[in-house]
Amino acid sequence: MATYLYRIGKWAFANRFKVIGIWLLILVGMGVAASTLAGPTSSSFSIPGIPSEKAQDALVEKFPEKPKFSEDISIKYVIKAPAGSNLTQPRYQEAIDQMVTSMKAFDGVKSPDTIINPFVPEAFGTPNAPGEVTQAAIDFQRDTFGKSEQDARTDAAAGSPINPDATVAQLGASYNVTEADKVTAKAHEQQTAVADAARQAGLTVEMSGTALPQPAIGATSELIGVGVAIVVLIITFGSFIAWGMPILTALIGLGIGLLAVTAASGFFTLSAETPILATMIGLAVGIDYALFIVSRYRHELLTAKSRADAAGRAVGTAGSAVVFAGLTVIIALSALSIVNIPFLTAMGLAAAVTVLVAVLVALTLLPAVLGLFGGKAFGASISFLNAPDSPKSASATTPRISNGTRFVKQIVARPAIALVLAIVVLGVIAAPMVGLKLALPNDGTGDPSTTQRKAYDLVAEGFGAGQNGPLVVVLDGTNVADADRNSTYNDVVGKIKDLPDVKNALITAADINKAGDTAVVSVLPNSGPSSSETQQLVKDLRSAEGGITDQYKVTYGVTGQTAIESDVSDRLSQSLVPYLAIVVGLAFILLMLVFRSILVPLTAALGFLLSIVATFGATVAIFQNGDLGLMSNPQPIVSFLPIFLIGIVFGLAMDYQVFLVTRMREEYVHGASARDAIVKGFSHSARVVAAAAAIMISVFAAFMLQDNSLIKSMGFALAAAVFFDAFVIRMIVIPAALAVLGDKAWWLPKWLDRILPNVDVEGEKLGEYLAEKDKRDERDREAVSV
Known part of the structure; x- marks a missing residue:
């Protein structure tokens, strides 16, 4: 591989204008594709095949007029009267009437005639004077299910948008679109204007719903990350010019990758977070991969015959490491598709595309840019920042000993102590992981300053926490005689009410289909959507189905947004171990090809596990437990963070393993002792790996x-x-472990050595190729002179 990459790098250097032109055409082409093919993004999380999705499909089949929970693009206003008052007072009724009038005029609103003040007699009326809708609900419960007047009134009140004290009420409107980003800017302005007008009348008004504008994801983060990267690159190269090449090529690669993802949104459903996650990964690896090759190019300039030859050698050696490092990241991200979770698959593949582009850019566009700068690539140098392999340092009378060399010598001198100390520290940091709680984001986990979270809290205050996350039970009564169905449905509702944490359960007139063979039960928990009690209620409902079916011949499914989120979280948790096994297994094989060893890939994988549990521990401590006071709103960890984090971090961890340890193996293969190889390899790579890690940390942070x-x-x-992985695992644990293992670290059974192809990451075959090439050139020169 190194030989082929050498030829590619040298050719790109020599044909710089052609290569740069091709990449610019690709960038423009992707821009055109993105502008013409881009589709909407989605903010919903669902997984085909989970129980709640099956129940929702049955609901849509039997009630075609009911939209899926994720497809109802709507807004909800939660209104609260001032303390000591209620919403029935004339001045507040006037404000609510004005809200209703304005909502009917919303741009793109669906069925404006159905938007009505719930307090008027034609609607729900007041708790003391039931309106037509409330009275119809009372009559339905009494006449259909034979309930007492009191029970019928209780059930009717449970379905009212007005709380018993008439201090809190809800108003809603839906839009004629199926995607949130199709709601117009005019509609968003109208939404805010309605709330502001009601607030001026003295009411507390907050909003929630999928039709609200989503928080903008600004470019500040990228700019800060790039800014820090520039500083790190200047320090690394000691040049005011060289830093620009990794930044330039990384931004071009990122632009192409993101435009490709945007174009793909016209064919696939992508979540709103997909582009930003692809940006995080693409920007970080794009800069890092270019950094490794440019750094190697500077080193090769000391011995190469020409700049083109140095570029070829840099791409042949560091480029080989880039290929395998990129492959590990791509494997880890693409493997997310194996767990069959669509939105996670889309995120993984989108990020993998940006990584693939970053690799291709580093191997081709970067040497072309090096050729464009020529002898000025490392110009405007800063003398006191020269690295050990810079031309000035290399020509110095007394070789400079770098801090990295001093550090690794200390590690190698006392490897067991360093190994144990690092493991203990990571273990302490990982301890909070035992309390890990997972949940999908919702209004209840949002920042307390947002209107969505305030609306959530107002609903919980006025109606009870369970009103924010009702469950939906879809009853299938096809096996029940027509005459017995209503009484059977009522009996099932009674069984559901007997379950723990159920505040109420009811069937309304709109919840029985025309055929009468399907009914929908709205189950109101006592607890909020993310609480353990509500999650347990979902399990209790499903566990009770067998007994209910045996007794009443009714089958059912549990759905609703809360149940869907619970099922998604469960599926993600169940997929974590299989995914980890697949990723680690594939990467282990890949690393065996790179290092020609069993123990080196094994230490790499075990080191990764240490860094990942420490990361989980730190994340739980800060974001879930609120330790150190860094988060004002501690909440459960987002359900898909662990599996996505494993995919990304494993790939990045193997990046550092490849870049750092390949130089150690290169020294070992060329005759150095096991410990000397660690010191020499570390000395060559530590500065660059530390810079790469610092850039990644700054971009992510x-x-x-x-x-x-x-x-x-x-x-x-x-x-x-x-x-944790770069500075603790790769720079302390791995050198210490390799020092403890000695020559055994590089052992590979002979039978396995014969089977595994030699990919020549160290450039040994490339060296032989170049040596033979030099001999041929010398013979040709002698023949010409004769």
């Missing part, structure tokens, strides 16, 4: 400034994982 809780926690977790 900058995303903590975003308002989106998922992005914020993902940014922290990725930054923490890179820190």
Whole structure:
């Protein structure tokens, strides 16, 4: 491989204008594709085949007029009267009437005639004077199910948008669109204007729903990450020019990758977070891969015959490491598709595309840019920042000993102590992981300052916490005689009411289909959607189905947004171990090809597990437990963060393993002792790997400034994982473990050595190729002179 990459790098250097032109055409082409093919993004999380999805499909089949929970693009206003008052007072009724009038005029509103003040006699009326809708609900419960007047009134009140004290009420409107980003800017302005007008009348008004504008994901994070990367690159290269090449090529690669993802949104459903996650990964690896090759190019300039030859050698050696490092990231991200979770698959594949582009850019566009700069690539140098392999340092009378060399010598001198100490520290940090709680983001986990969270709290205050997450039970009564169905449905509702944490359960007139063979039970828990009690209620409902079916011949499914989120979280948790096994297994094989060893890949995998549990521990401590006071709103960890984090971090961890340990193996293969190989390899690579890690940490950590809780926690977790893995595992644990193992670290059974192909990451075959090439050139020169 190194030989082929050498030829590619040298050709790209020599044909710089052609290569740069091709990549610019690709960038423009992707821009055109993105502008013409882009489709809407989705904010819903669902998994085909989970029980709640099956129940929802049955609901839609029997009640075609009912939209899926994720497809109802709507807004809900939660209105509260001032303390000591209620909403029935004339001045507040006037304000609510004005709200209703304005809502009917919303741009793109669906069925405006159905939007009505719930207090008027034609609607729900008041708790003391039931309106027509409330009276019809009372009559339905009494006449259909034979309930007493009191029980009928209780059930009717449970379905009212007005709380018993008439201090809190809800108003809603739906839009004629199926995607949230299709709601117009005019509609968003109208939504806010309605709330503001009611607030001026003295009411407390908050909003929730899928039709609200989503928090904008600004470019500040990317700019901060790039800014820190520039500083790190200047320090690494000691040049005011060289830093620009990794940044330039990384931004071009990221642009192409993101435009490709945007174009793909016209064919596939992508979540709203997909582009930002692809940005985080694509930007970080794009800069890092270019950094490794440019650094190797500077080293090769000391011995190469020409700059083109140095570029070829850099791409042949560091480029080989880039290919395998990129492959591990791509494998880890693409393997997310194996767990069959569509939105997670889309995120993984989108990020994998940006990584693939970053690899191709580093191997082709970067050497072309090096050729464009020529002898000025490392110009405007800063003398006191010169690295050990810079031309000035290499020509110095007394070789400079780098801090990395001093550090690794200390590790190698006392490897057992360093190994045990690092493991103990990571173990202590990982301890909070035992309390890990997972949940999907909802209004209840949002920041307390947002109107969505305030609306959630108002509903819980006025109606009870369970009103924010009712469950839906779809009853199938096809096996019950027509004459017995209503009484059977009522008996089943009674069984459901007897379950723990059930506040109420009822069937309304609109919840029995025309054929009468299907009924929908709205189950109101006592607890909120994310509480353990509500999650247990979902399990209790499903566990009770067998007994209910035996007794009443009714089967059912449990759905609703809360049940869907619970099922998604469960599926994600169940997929974690299989996914980890697949990723680690594939990467282990790949690393055996790179290092020609069994124990080196094994230590790499075990080191990754240490860094990942430490990351989980730190994330739980900060975001879930609220330790150190860094989070004002501690909440359960987002359900898909662990599996996505494993995919990303494993790939990045193997990046550092490949870049750091390949130089150690290169020294060992060329005759150095096991310990000397560790010191020499570390000395060559530590500075660059540390710079790469610092860049990744800065890029990821900058995303903590975003308002989106998922992005914020993902940014922290990725930054923490890179820190633990790069600076603790790869720079302490791995050198210490290799020092303890000695020559055994590089052992590979002879039979396995014969089976595994030699991919020549160290460039040994490339060296032989270049040596033979030099001999041929010398013979040709002699022949010409003769």
